[in-house]
Amino acid sequence: MKTRERILHKSLELFNTLGEPNVTTLLISDELDISPGNLYYHFKSKIDILSELFDWYEHEMLALLDVPNEPMDIEDQWFFLHLIFESIARYRFVYQDVVNVMERHERLKHRFQKIITKKKAATLSILSSLQTQDSLRASDSEIEALCENIILTATFWISYAIVAGKHVDESVLSRGVYQVISLVVPYLEGEQRQQLQQLKQAYL
Amino acid sequence: MKTRERILHKSLELFNTLGEPNVTTLLISDELDISPGNLYYHFKSKIDILSELFDWYEHEMLALLDVPNEPMDIEDQWFFLHLIFESIARYRFVYQDVVNVMERHERLKHRFQKIITKKKAATLSILSSLQTQDSLRASDSEIEALCENIILTATFWISYAIVAGKHVDESVLSRGVYQVISLVVPYLEGEQRQQLQQLKQAYL
């Protein structure tokens, strides 16, 4: 792996573990056994590293959100949700210090907001398709509130787990999926509801 | 107001607006037109200021959470929820940078976790009382998941709003109450459900 790549990977790891604001360029270079000067040969500033890692995250997330145009069956939908959670965990430095990071970098904030908007649209599209299939019963205002709560839970689940003192692992992600499913279940009808209740257990 | 008090109030204001990690002791003293030396006469470190403001928050929140031992009627319960949101907004510096702040100060983290635990207990007690009144229909595992989602939404609603680019005002808080109510409504039965649906509108 080239040095430039190594810097990015190590930075991602450190940002995720310590939080971006607590990671210095010196720490990054120390961990890689390279000099600070070398780091600055590859990146002209710390923001450049942050920004490129955000590119990775953005790219991955947008690719994920672009797929669900064709109707998925219900199992696929929850698998899709799991992929979202994994992506969030992989780039959790974005979420851990959202307010701080976004407040300090207006451009990232704008891009993050666009992602949130896309997520909302994707969620709405899934819920609407369930609604027209008559498997989900909810008014428009209920769906809107549900959407918002789903995004909120997906966005902050990992922060919540960290503050609660949990180590971010597969079980924490599964529990996040479980929590989101729990939001939807009470609106589901008959067979779909049973199906999702069962699926939910797999995530507990 | 004595200087010591002024420092605390101004710090609270700055922490809330800029985020605690972005507020320097020099900024605080500048804003108050006092010297940095004077600030350090009153507080031996920045953490001392943070810690004392956390005391305020903790005191207010625990007082709020201690009340609901006698059964409240449903309107009071949502008023209680509104008070919680107001308290969170008043001390939003705690929530904006939760992970960061708590990770840097183990003791605060521990105290914060205790508050979360208390909140969960209070929520559970309210939901259980609704359950025994037969106005709420949900299994134990559903109630547990609901509890968790309520705390999560209450904890991160304001962060979510800030990242979405909203100015934290009364309407944002009301919308938070609305979102939490939305979590509970689908589990309610008959009259209670109607009543809460109506109450919900007041928060939109």
Added chain:
DNA sequence: GTCTATAGGAAGATAGAC
């Protein structure tokens, strides 16, 4: 209690040799 001055120490970033 309050000030000025300054120590002491990060952190981000650059210069210039190899």
Added chain:
DNA sequence: GTCTATCTTCCTATAGAC
């Protein structure tokens, strides 16, 4: 590409005069 050395800036915190 990589290193060492260093600059600058900013921040916490202290010393000592008033």
